Amino acid sequence: MPEAAVQTEALSYVYGDAHVLALADVSLSLCCGEVVSIVGQNGSGKTTLVRHFNGLLRPTRGKVLIFGEDAAKRSVAELSQICGYVFQNPNHQIFCSTVREELAVGPHNFGFGAAREKKAVEQVAKELGLTDALGKHPMTLDYTTKKLVAIASVLVSHPKVLILDEPTDGLDEIGREKLSKVIEAYRKEGNTVVLISHDMDFVAMVSDRIVIMAAGKIVKDGSPQEVFSERGRLSGAHLAPPQITQLDFWLHATSELALTTDDFVSKHADKHLSNYVDVVSATS
Amino acid sequence: MSGIERIRAQTPIVELKNYTYLYRGSNSHALSHVTARIEKGDFVGVLGCNGAGKTTLCKSIAGILPYVVGGSWEGEIDVDGKSLQDSGGTHAVGLVGIVLQNAESQFTQPTVEDEIAFALCNFGYERTLMRQRVAFAAKACGLTTVLGRSPYQLSGGQQQRLAIACVLALQPQVMILDETTSQLDPEGRDEIFRLVGKMNQEGKTIIMAEHDVERLAEFASKLLVLDKGSLVAFAPTSDVLGNVELLLKHHVRVPQVTEAAFRLRSQLPSMRRLPIDLEEATAAFKVWKRGSVHA
Numbered sequence: 001m002p003e004a005a006v007q008t009e010a011l012s013y014v015y016g017d018a019h020v021l022a023l024a025d026v027s028l029s030l031c032c033g034e035v036v037s038i039v040g041q042n043g044s045g046k047t048t049l050v051r052h053f054n055g056l057l058r059p060t061r062g063k064v065l066i067f068g069e070d071a072a073k074r075s076v077a078e079l080s081q082i083c084g085y086v087f088q089n090p091n092h093q094i095f096c097s098t099v100r101e102e103l104a105v106g107p108h109n110f111g112f113g114a115a116r117e118k119k120a121v122e123q124v125a126k127e128l129g130l131t132d133a134l135g136k137h138p139m140t141l142d143y144t145t146k147k148l149v150a151i152a153s154v155l156v157s158h159p160k161v162l163i164l165d166e167p168t169d170g171l172d173e174i175g176r177e178k179l180s181k182v183i184e185a186y187r188k189e190g191n192t193v194v195l196i197s198h199d200m201d202f203v204a205m206v207s208d209r210i211v212i213m214a215a216g217k218i219v220k221d222g223s224p225q226e227v228f229s230e231r232g233r234l235s236g237a238h239l240a241p242p243q244i245t246q247l248d249f250w251l252h253a254t255s256e257l258a259l260t261t262d263d264f265v266s267k268h269a270d271k272h273l274s275n276y277v278d279v280v281s282a283t284s
Numbered sequence: 285m286s287g288i289e290r291i292r293a294q295t296p297i298v299e300l301k302n303y304t305y306l307y308r309g310s311n312s313h314a315l316s317h318v319t320a321r322i323e324k325g326d327f328v329g330v331l332g333c334n335g336a337g338k339t340t341l342c343k344s345i346a347g348i349l350p351y352v353v354g355g356s357w358e359g360e361i362d363v364d365g366k367s368l369q370d371s372g373g374t375h376a377v378g379l380v381g382i383v384l385q386n387a388e389s390q391f392t393q394p395t396v397e398d399e400i401a402f403a404l405c406n407f408g409y410e411r412t413l414m415r416q417r418v419a420f421a422a423k424a425c426g427l428t429t430v431l432g433r434s435p436y437q438l439s440g441g442q443q444q445r446l447a448i449a450c451v452l453a454l455q456p457q458v459m460i461l462d463e464t465t466s467q468l469d470p471e472g473r474d475e476i477f478r479l480v481g482k483m484n485q486e487g488k489t490i491i492m493a494e495h496d497v498e499r500l501a502e503f504a505s506k507l508l509v510l511d512k513g514s515l516v517a518f519a520p521t522s523d524v525l526g527n528v529e530l531l532l533k534h535h536v537r538v539p540q541v542t543e544a545a546f547r548l549r550s551q552l553p554s555m556r557r558l559p560i561d562l563e564e565a566t567a568a569f570k571v572w573k574r575g576s577v578h579a
Binding site: 041042043088089091142143144145166169170171172173174175198200201238239240242243244246247250251260261264265268269 | 332333334335385386439440441463466467468469470471472495498535536537539540541543544547548551562565566569572573
C-alpha cells in the first residue's frame with residue numbers, strides 16, 4: 001500500500017462572512033505516486049478542499065494530515081514546501097520582472113543557496129521549454145507560456161504534492177502535451193499530483209483516480225473507468241465524459257470504456273472489420 | 285431583390301485584404317498577408333495555437349490594432365464595405381463589438397445595470413434609449429434578475445454574459461469573442477455558446493476565437509485556422525475539420541470523434557465524409573453497432 005501523502009478526516013469548512021458550508025465532512029486519502037483529479041461544478045468545494053493542503057485555509061471542523069502529521073501544527077510556509085499550489089490564473093501568481101527571477105522565488109525563500117537555485121531554475125526551464133523566455137518579462141508572454149511559467153515556478157522547488165488548479169484552461173495543444181508529460185514524469189518520481197479541472201479529455205488522459213464533488217461533498221471517488229461509467233452522477237454534477245468515451249459507450253455499453261482517442265482506435269482497430277464483413281455477408 | 289439590395293447582400297461584412305501586422309518592438313509578423321472574406325450572418329470559429337495570431341486578428345477587425353495600440357501594418361481591412369484605414373479605425377466602433385478573455389478585468393461600475401449602461405453613456409445615448417438598450421441586452425443575456433448586483437458577485441458564466449451584454453447593448457453587426465469561455469466550467473461554456481448561437485440565428489455575424497473545437501464544430505458555420513500569423517484554412521466547418529492531417533500538422537485539435545473516424549476510415553467504407561460531432565459519429569459508426577449485435 002503506497003504511503004498516504006494527504007489525508008482529510010471529516011473535514012468541514014464554513015466561510016465566515018457568508019456562513020456557507022463549503023465543505024461537509026470530507027474524508028479523503030491521496031497516495032504517493034498517484035494523479036488524482038477533483039472535478040465538479042464551480043462552487044462545489046474543489047478549491048476550498050485543496051487550499052487546506054497547504055494551510056491557506058484551516059478546517060472549521062475535522063483534520064488535515066500531511067504525510068501523517070497534523071497540518072495544524074505547520075505554518076503555511078512549511079506546508080507550501082510540501083504542497084505546491086499553482087493558481088488557475090497565472091496573472092494572480094506572477095509578480096517578478098523576469099521569468100528567471102520568477103522561477104527563483106521559491107528556491108530563494110526555501111534557502112536552496114545560489115548554486116542549487118541556479119541549477120534548479122535552469123533545469124525546470126528546460127523541462128517546460130522556457131529556456132528562451134528566462135530573460136523576458138512574464139507579462140509580455142502569451143497566455144500558454146505564462147501558465148507554464150506559473151507551473152514551473154512551483155515545480156522548481158520540487159514539492160512532494162503538486163496541486164494544479166485548472167492547468168489546461170487557455171492552453172493550446174502544444175501546451176497540453178507538454179503538461180501531460182510533466183505530470184507523468186512527476187508521478188513516476190513517486191510524487192502526488194492533484195488536478196482541479198473541468199477538462200474531462202485531459203482528466204481522462206492523465207488521472208489514476210477521479211473524485212467528483214458536489215455541494216461540498218464527495219459524491220464519487222474511483223478510477224476513470226468507474227467514474228465515466230456513471231453518467232447519471234456525472235450529469236448531476238454538470239459534467240460529461242469525453243466525446244470519445246460517449247461514442248464508445250453508445251457502441252459497447254458493457255465493455256471497458258475507451259478514455260482517449262488512442263484507446264478507442266486501438267480497441268476497435270481490427271475486431272470490427274470482421275463484424276462489418278459479417279453484416280455485409282448477412283445482408284447480401 | 286433590387287440591384288442595390290443584391291449588391292449590398294454581396295458585400296462582405298468584414299474583408300481582410302492581404303493584411304499584415306507587426307507589433308511595436310517585435311521583429312516577427314503577428315499576422316502575415318491574411319486575405320479572408322466574412323459574410324453577413326457567418327459564425328466564424330478562429331482556431332490556432334497560442335501565438336498563431338488569433339487575438340491580433342480579433343483586435344485588428346475591431347480597429348484596436350493598429351489604431352489604438354500602434355505597430356505597423358500593410359494591406360487593408362474593410363468593415364461593411366469601408367476601409368478602416370480611411371476612418372482611423374473609428375468606423376468599426378458602432379459596427380464591431382469585441383469581448384475579451386478576462387471579463388473581470390474590464391468591469392468598472394458598482395452594479396450590473398450601470399456596467400451595461402457605461403458604454404452607452406459614453407457614446408452619449410439619450411436616457412430613454414439607454415434604458416431600452418440596457419433592458420434589451422440584460423434580457424438577451426439572462427441578467428434581468430441580477431441588475432442590482434455588483435459584477436464581482438456574479439458567477440464566471442454570468443460575468444462573461446455581462447461582458448457580452450455590455451457589447452450587445454451597442455447593437456453591433458459583428459460580435460467578436462476572444463477566448464471568452466476558457467475560464468468557465470462546462471455549464472458556463474454551454475451558456476455562452478447557446479447565447480452566441482442565438483445571436484447568430486438572429487442575424488449577428490460572430491467571430492469567435494476558441495480552443496474548444498468540439499463546441500465550435502456544433503455552432504460555427506466556418507472555421508478560420510491560423511499558424512504563426514499565416515492563414516492555413518478558411519472554409520465551411522465540416523470541410524476544415526475533414527482535413528485532419530492539415531490540422532494536426534498545425535497542432536490544432538480536432539474533435540475526438542473526427543480523429544477516431546479518420547484513423548479508422550479504412551474500416552468505415554460507407555462513410556462519405558468524416559463526422560464532426562457525436563450525432564454524426566454515431567451515424568458513421570452505426571454499421572459497427574449492427575455488426576456487434578451480429579457478432
